[in-house]
Amino acid sequence: MLVAVAAGVAVGASAVVAVVTGRRNRNTRDGFVKQFRTQEEFRKAVAADGDRIRSIRETQSEMAAIKAVRDEFPGAPLRQVIQVVRAL
Numbered sequence: 001m002l003v004a005v006a007a008g009v010a011v012g013a014s015a016v017v018a019v020v021t022g023r024r025n026r027n028t029r030d031g032f033v034k035q036f037r038t039q040e041e042f043r044k045a046v047a048a049d050g051d052r053i054r055s056i057r058e059t060q061s062e063m064a065a066i067k068a069v070r071d072e073f074p075g076a077p078l079r080q081v082i083q084v085v086r087a088l
Helices: 004-033 039-047 048-058 062-072 079-086
Strands: none
Touching: 039 048, 039 079, 048 062, 062 079
């Protein structure tokens, strides 16, 4: 009986965490879309810091450069960030 109650509490807590995380991700993504309405606007913003991103890509790795862009622009879609980093 006690195990069943504990399992129920764990499932309920997991559901709450999933809802909060989903809402936070949606808000972050919505903020990104409001800031950059087109991919070209986003590309220009990243290109403004292109020397730093290229340096990270060349000295560390492409993944490190992608992470740096995503840290600077939360909510940026991964596919879009990869395209921009590779184009620099």
